[in-house]
Amino acid sequence: AGLALDNARLYALQQYTAEQLQLSLLPDLTGLARLQLAARYVAARERAEVGGDWYDAFPLPDGSAVLAIGDVVGHDLAAAVRMGQLRNMLRALAYDSGDDPAGVMSRLDRVMQGLTGIELVTAVIARLETPTTDATSTEPWRLHWTNAGHLPPLLARPDGRTLLLEAGHAPVLGVDPTLVRRTATTVLDPGSTLLFYTDGLVERPGEDIGRGLTRLRQHATALAREPLPVFLDELLDRLNDDQHDDIAVLALRIPETRAVPGTGQPTDR
Template sequence: MTTPHVPKVAGIEPTLPAPAHTAAPAAPETRPFAQLAAAHERLAARLSDLTALHDLTGRLARTDTLEAALHELLRAGAALVGARRGLVTLEPPDGLGPETTVGLGLGPADIGHLETVPRRAMPLGRLLDGLGAASDADVGAEAGAGAEGSTAVTPDAGVVEQPLPGGSTPPLPRPSTGVPTELAQPDLAGDPGLDPRLREVAARLGYAASYAVPLITDPSADGPEGTERAGRPLGAVVWLYDEPAEPGERGRRLLALYRAYATRHVSRLIELHRRRHAEQTLRTEMLPARLPRAPGVRLAVRHAAGPYGGGDWYDALPLPDGALSLSVGSVTGSGPSAVAAMGRLRASLRAYAVMEGEDPVAVLSDLELLLRLTEPARSATALFAFAEPPVADPLGGPPAHKIVLAGAGHCPPLIIGEHRTEFVETSLSAPLGMLACWEAPSVELEPLPGETLLLYSDGLLHRTGEPVDRAFSRLHAAAAGLPKSVRQDPEALVDHVVRAMLPQGLTDPGSPEDVVLLAVHFEG
């Protein structure tokens, strides 16, 4: 039996369903599953990238000094672009500094070799010199000096420009700041236009490729100095490869995101560094530039301020007839206001020392009255000593010394000699500014020839992290254990005490305490 014929109708193509026994099974639809799997892989890759950036930016955020931040920037960038060594140079455009260079995997000698290369031949130099408005002629000259294989990219284009035939590169595309967002040299050995000095240094240091980026602040960010600084560059970073290479698209993208955060963090640390440097300069200028010379004594001092700037001071002032006034003290508080108060108090103490230095009680009484009248919200501790001129022995023996001292809430000085090491028993007294009228008896001391009087601030004890009584015992033990040769040299003596009390040294950014040690050695 045959299938009946279906008549044709104009415009319609007759179709008949296939017989059930001859129909092939429909193929399963796999495209949606493939798309879902691809989307899942992209999501996993993006999540991995975000996790890596979160970890790297977290490590950077925990740095609180400029040098530490630059080291972390180099380390994180090297991990993202697949390099082993790097170099970062800061040159803030306002000229206020700090200008510094930090290396990763490069020693001072290696950095010195790189600095001998002409500036315009180095990727860092090209980026730094282009940090500003550059004319078209300058851009064209820089592009003409480029070599085959060098590439640059703009933030708008987002792609790497290919070199033109004949070994020249197109003009470096630049964003609004006048500097390319990256500068790559993927194969230095195959670059015929490379500067001979750069080729020589690269061969000596053993690197074959480089990848450099500028550090430019976010134009939309509100900097501490207003919008004038926004978008202006701070410096540049270059990473060095041991073999011909350049970062891939993923590494470039992650580095761009990381660099935006890192530049803002570095910019904040630059401002913090400047403030700390200004405070340190102010504090240093308020203290004696050098210790005076006085008959029969030798002086040595060690002073270190905490990271927040405290009000500890020391002074040694020659007085008429060969006498010498000595003082150490501390003003409560920290920061610029405490430093200013310390300067005013120390200047007043000097004036009182000149007028009535032979009576330390009168000096501190006047200082206490001044503090209550001019600094009612502050208190201070102080120790003032008047060293009389040495008296010659009529029998030809060593000269005799005499010291009169008084303390106001300050740590007792330590007398160090061959036959004794003991704290001088000063009268107990409250700090200045805490009593309606301060007055305490003075103490007389007659150091023997060869002995040393050590004045110090309580920061020396607090920095040890131990209870005060244990810190006093530790100081006494450090002084009692001095070698004989060290006892005769005040410079060596203070260094020995610092090493014994503060193994981490005077410059401890983790401690807010100031430290003062003033050693007075009496010669025979």
């Protein structure tokens, strides 16, 4: 009985430590209160609540904002520590360099391989340009992004149409820091929802990833008009039936006050 109690206390302590570590590594989004943002992190059931999945959002000096998501190889405490290193490097490089997302991703790849022991990372880095606060402005919300081997962001329009943002794709970080990376651009229509997510949301063992992406699009279509927190919580509830991996999701809702139409398919530059 004493051994069982000691084991229970030790497990509770480890779980609490893991929870606090994860909370300290994931960002506080209150600094971007002007944006309709929501995020969730759900740990795999069979492990402590830490891992390499991460998301981030922070403002830049020019008034735009960076949104990012990624996955560091590994599912343990070491992966969580490497994730924290990577996120801090990304913040410094994006804030100071003034580069577009492809430039920031290339810098991150070089620094990661030169100064850390981090091996492979998938990531999406996006820069969001928001209109001025002038009520008469007709500027659109514009997204610029690049993708390093990660699953494509999902754009769900208020009419239920969905689009996977597959442009701007290049290999994962940690393969070759001289790889050419490109920045893709699209206009975000009013009322649209932009979703960044890690593979735990859509992957199932032994199943083609295309089926998981199809499920994601179907559920996003059904939930496109729901409030943003409900949109995220319902997606997790409907897709998280066999939680074998960590899940990180970050979502942005575009205000419906402006009637600026989109420009069609994203393009690389």
